[in-house]
Amino acid sequence: MAGDEVIRIMCPNLGCQRVLAVPSSARGKLVRCRGCGSNIRIPVPRVDGAPPSQSGSSSAQQQKPAA
DSSP states (O other): GGGOEEEEEOOSTTTOEEEEEEEEGGGGGGEEETTTEEEEEEEOOOBTOOOOOHHHHHHHHHSSSSO
Protein backbone atom coordinates (compact mmCIF):
# COMPACT_ATOMS: atom_id res chain seq x y z
CA MET A 1 0.00 0.00 0.00
CA ALA A 2 3.05 2.30 0.32
CA GLY A 3 3.08 2.77 -3.46
CA ASP A 4 -0.43 4.23 -3.34
CA GLU A 5 0.43 6.98 -0.85
CA VAL A 6 0.66 10.61 -1.95
CA ILE A 7 3.20 13.08 -0.59
CA ARG A 8 2.20 16.73 -0.44
CA ILE A 9 5.08 19.20 -0.54
CA MET A 10 5.18 22.95 -1.01
CA CYS A 11 7.34 24.47 -3.72
CA PRO A 12 10.27 26.25 -2.00
CA ASN A 13 10.21 29.07 -4.55
CA LEU A 14 8.85 32.08 -2.62
CA GLY A 15 7.19 33.43 -5.74
CA CYS A 16 5.31 30.17 -6.34
CA GLN A 17 4.67 28.13 -3.17
CA ARG A 18 2.27 25.74 -4.92
CA VAL A 19 1.41 22.53 -3.11
CA LEU A 20 2.53 19.53 -5.16
CA ALA A 21 1.07 16.04 -4.80
CA VAL A 22 3.60 13.37 -5.81
CA PRO A 23 3.53 9.58 -5.40
CA SER A 24 5.54 8.07 -2.53
CA SER A 25 7.69 6.28 -5.13
CA ALA A 26 9.22 9.71 -5.92
CA ARG A 27 11.05 9.85 -2.55
CA GLY A 28 14.71 10.78 -3.06
CA LYS A 29 14.11 11.92 -6.64
CA LEU A 30 13.92 15.33 -8.29
CA VAL A 31 10.55 16.59 -9.49
CA ARG A 32 9.76 19.79 -11.36
CA CYS A 33 7.13 22.24 -10.16
CA ARG A 34 4.57 22.79 -12.91
CA GLY A 35 3.95 26.32 -11.67
CA CYS A 36 7.45 27.79 -11.83
CA GLY A 37 9.73 25.04 -13.16
CA SER A 38 11.87 24.74 -10.00
CA ASN A 39 13.50 21.38 -9.30
CA ILE A 40 12.53 19.96 -5.92
CA ARG A 41 14.09 16.92 -4.24
CA ILE A 42 11.45 14.85 -2.47
CA PRO A 43 12.76 13.99 1.01
CA VAL A 44 13.39 10.43 2.17
CA PRO A 45 11.88 9.58 5.58
CA ARG A 46 14.27 9.56 8.53
CA VAL A 47 15.17 6.32 10.29
CA ASP A 48 14.99 6.46 14.11
CA GLY A 49 15.37 10.26 14.12
CA ALA A 50 18.79 10.18 12.44
CA PRO A 51 19.40 12.25 9.29
CA PRO A 52 19.36 10.05 6.14
CA SER A 53 22.95 10.93 5.20
CA GLN A 54 24.33 9.71 8.53
CA SER A 55 22.27 6.53 8.98
CA GLY A 56 24.33 4.49 6.50
CA SER A 57 27.75 5.80 7.47
CA SER A 58 27.30 5.37 11.23
CA SER A 59 26.40 1.69 10.91
CA ALA A 60 29.41 1.11 8.64
CA GLN A 61 31.73 2.75 11.17
CA GLN A 62 30.38 0.63 14.02
CA GLN A 63 31.11 -2.61 12.17
CA LYS A 64 34.79 -1.86 11.53
CA PRO A 65 37.19 -3.38 14.06
CA ALA A 66 39.38 -0.96 16.02
CA ALA A 67 42.98 -0.88 14.79
